[in-house]
Amino acid sequence: MDKKKIIIIASVLLLIILIWIIFGGAIRNKLFTNKLETLGYSGKEIKLIEEKVFSDDYDLVTTSKNDEVIDVISAKGYRGENLKKYLDYYSKYKNCDMEDIITIVNSGYDLSKYEPTSTLADLVTEKYYIYDNTSKYLKYYSNNENISLDKVVGLVNSKADNKFYTNTKNADLNKGNLILVNKYYYLKDNYIPDDLVTLTNKYNGGTNNMMRKDAANAFMEMVDAALLDNIILKNMSAYRSYNYQVNLYDKYVQKDGKEAADIYSARPGYSEHQTGLCTDINDISSSFEGTDASNWLVDNAYKYGFILRFPKGKEDITGYTYEPWHYRYVGKNAAKIIHDNDLTLEEYYAYYLDK
Numbered sequence: 187m188d189k190k191k192i193i194i195i196a197s198v199l200l201l202i203i204l205i206w207i208i209f210g211g212a213i214r215n216k217l218f219t220n221k222l223e224t225l226g227y228s229g230k231e232i233k234l235i236e237e238k239v240f241s242d243d244y245d246l247v248t249t250s251k252n253d254e255v256i257d258v259i260s261a262k263g264y265r266g267e268n269l270k271k272y273l274d275y276y277s278k279y280k281n282c283d284m285e286d287i288i289t290i291v292n293s294g295y296d297l298s299k300y301e302p303t304s305t306l307a308d309l310v311t312e313k314y315y316i317y318d319n320t321s322k323y324l325k326y327y328s329n330n331e332n333i334s335l336d337k338v339v340g341l342v343n344s345k346a347d348n349k350f351y352t353n354t355k356n357a358d359l360n361k362g363n364l365i366l367v368n369k370y371y372y373l374k375d376n377y378i379p380d381d382l383v384t385l386t387n388k389y390n391g392g393t394n395n396m397m398r399k400d401a402a403n404a405f406m407e408m409v410d411a412a413l414l415d416n417i418i419l420k421n422m423s424a425y426r427s428y429n430y431q432v433n434l435y436d437k438y439v440q441k442d443g444k445e446a447a448d449i450y451s452a453r454p455g456y457s458e459h460q461t462g463l464c465t466d467i468n469d470i471s472s473s474f475e476g477t478d479a480s481n482w483l484v485d486n487a488y489k490y491g492f493i494l495r496f497p498k499g500k501e502d503i504t505g506y507t508y509e510p511w512h513y514r515y516v517g518k519n520a521a522k523i524i525h526d527n528d529l530t531l532e533e534y535y536a537y538y539l540d541k
């Protein structure tokens with residue numbers, strides 16, 4: 187072959203490549219448009235498809251049913267990158283609501299084994315939804331439909347879909363000041379915090395006057411701050427040993443029976459007082475509610491790292507009746523989140539620490 191021929195062939199090849207680069211997209215689009223026309227899509231529908239579908243998904247469109255494609259791409263919340271997933275759901279669950287399907291797919295979780303119901307769609311948009319708990323939420327909700335979904339999420343996250351004192355576990359000491367001790371997480375009988383300090387009379391009015399160091403320092407800071415607002419706060423009961431709780435609980439059981447005692451008192455090992463991180467303040471009775479001291483604590487305790495541990499309306503999560511006097515040290519960051527979002531330590535722990 188002579189040089190001239192090689193140059194001509196090479197030039198022609200180059201030209202073809204150039205034409206493809208410049209006009210290839212347009213040619214592919216034209217072919218796609220023709221195909222859509224043959225499949226019976228209207229001009230308006232074709233325009234919609236070209237506007238909403240990524241070119242990578244052209245084959246997907248031409249192999250799917252027309253009405254399904256149009257329903258999906260005109261739905262509210264549609265995102266081009268999820269087209270295949272929407273279509274998979276839609277062809278499988280024809281009777282389900284398209285917006286629910288869109289919400290479920292857009293959540294990014296793999297929920298393909300669940301029917302895309304409106305309950306599931308509402309669930310995945312719950313603020314404290316935890317993917318691993320999905321089947322538990324659905325089960326709990328189907329048995330208790332009078333309970334709101336956000337409550338179901340809170341309950342299941344807190345393991346309170348189990349009966350109290352069942353499925354119990356060792357409390358995780360590695361969580362430090364955020365340790366969770368409740369009717370599912372217990373401390374061993376030999377656990378004694380190693381940094382207990384004694385509160386002086388200025389801060390204490392009871393016999394159980396020891397707290398862990400961080401908690402004690404924060405408590406003193408809080409008491410001093412309250413005093414500037416003419417509020418007097420005193421600890422009445424802070425750290426209590428395992429054996430102390432044995433005696434206390436036994437006394438209550440003898441007085442009121444086990445069932446009643448379980449509602450207001452903790453079984454040994456399950457009392458938060460053994461952590462050395464909580465304090466009963468001023469008046470261990472329901473009459474503490476509404477006092478100036480109680481109101482001050484509700485508004486300000488979180489600024490010093492304390493939370494109202496057993497709030498009203500959360501009894502089925504915490505396992506305890508409302509205790510306006512019982513405050514728990516968790517540190518300032520956690521206390522602020524818990525306070526601002528109206529959470530319990532159980533809910534915080536599940537979502538932020540244990541997920």
Ligand SMILES: [Zn+2]
Pocket residue numbers: 459464465466512
């Ligand atoms: Zn208490």
